[in-house]
Amino acid sequence: MNAIVTGPDGLSRCAWVGEDQEYRRYHDEEWGFPLHGDRALFEKMSLEGFQAGLSWITILRKRPRFREAFEGFEPARVAAFGEDDVERLMADAGIVRNRAKIEAAVSNAALVRDMAEGELDELMWSFAPTGPAAERARPAAMAEVPAVTPESTAMSKALRRRGFRFVGPTTMYALMQSAGMVDDHLAGCWRVTAPRG
Numbered sequence: 001m002n003a004i005v006t007g008p009d010g011l012s013r014c015a016w017v018g019e020d021q022e023y024r025r026y027h028d029e030e031w032g033f034p035l036h037g038d039r040a041l042f043e044k045m046s047l048e049g050f051q052a053g054l055s056w057i058t059i060l061r062k063r064p065r066f067r068e069a070f071e072g073f074e075p076a077r078v079a080a081f082g083e084d085d086v087e088r089l090m091a092d093a094g095i096v097r098n099r100a101k102i103e104a105a106v107s108n109a110a111l112v113r114d115m116a117e118g119e120l121d122e123l124m125w126s127f128a129p130t131g132p133a134a135e136r137a138r139p140a141a142m143a144e145v146p147a148v149t150p151e152s153t154a155m156s157k158a159l160r161r162r163g164f165r166f167v168g169p170t171t172m173y174a175l176m177q178s179a180g181m182v183d184d185h186l187a188g189c190w191r192v193t194a195p196r197g
Contacts, residue, residue, distance in 0.1 A: 003141040004188040011190045016142065022060050032191065034180035038120040041179065042112045043073035046105045048175045049166030050096045056174075058096075065094030070105065078109035104165035111163055127155040127172075128181035140187045148173055149182075 004012045007024060017023045035044060047066065051059045059066075069092050071077040081089075089095060089102045112120050129136075129151050139145045152173035159167040176182045185191040 003186050012188055013191070014142075014186045014189050020057060023057055026060055028191065031178050032180050032183050032185055035178075036121050036125070038112055038115070038118065039073060039075065041120055041124055041175075042075050042078075042109065043067075043070075044175055044179055045108065045164075045167065046070070046073060048171050048178070049104060049108075050098070050101050051174070052101075052166060052168075052171055054096065062095055065092070069095050073109075075109045075112035078106055079113045081106045081109075101166060108164050108166075123158065124155065124175075124179075125181065127151045127158070128176070138187045138192065139184060142186070145184050145186075146173065149176075151181075152176055 002015050005015045005017060005019075006012050007017075007019075011028075013024065013027055017027045035041065047059050047063065050066070067073065069089055086099065086102055086106070090097050090099060129149070148169040153169040155172045155176070156167050156169040159172070173182075177184050
């Protein structure tokens with residue numbers, strides 16, 4: 001498989017985008033852009049947790065319904081969900097119906113709600129690589145992109161110590177990629193030289 005694909009618009013992109021229009025939009029407008037804010041990072045954490053064992057495009061396509069079902073991923077609102085809400089979510093075909101993941105999102109929301117404003121953002125971004133770790137060579141192929149790093153392992157351990165669930169090292173590295181804590185756009189991708197938000 002080629003590392004880079006050229007879209008119908010003539011732009012070269014990371015090959016995982018394929019020909020899917022939603023993946024293309026996500027790649028161009030979100031993936032690798034710095035994301036801040038407790039609510040936004042809680043949503044990202046939750047969706048990455050729901051993605052475990054599934055493809056990310058499945059989550060992207062279901063994200064609008066996830067946002068409705070989880071009340072915009074406002075931590076205080078999700079933290080207030082009770083057993084009736086869990087059953088409601090288990091019956092919602094528009095999301096991933098996995099009881100353990102739903103219950104983890106609710107309990108994680110309570111942990112975020114009880115943190116000081118900005119604390120989750122500060123905690124998660126404290127694991128973004130700096131210095132030589134941040135300056136590693138740009139990957140030329142997906143095979144060169146790690147699934148786990150020392151930083152994602154450390155983030156996972158710190159979150160687990162606080163009681164967070166579905167925050168394993170691989171899941172946290174995917175979050176770090178999507179939230180712009182690391183930049184894994186491949187050499188030759190148009191996003192490499194384009195300004196990031």
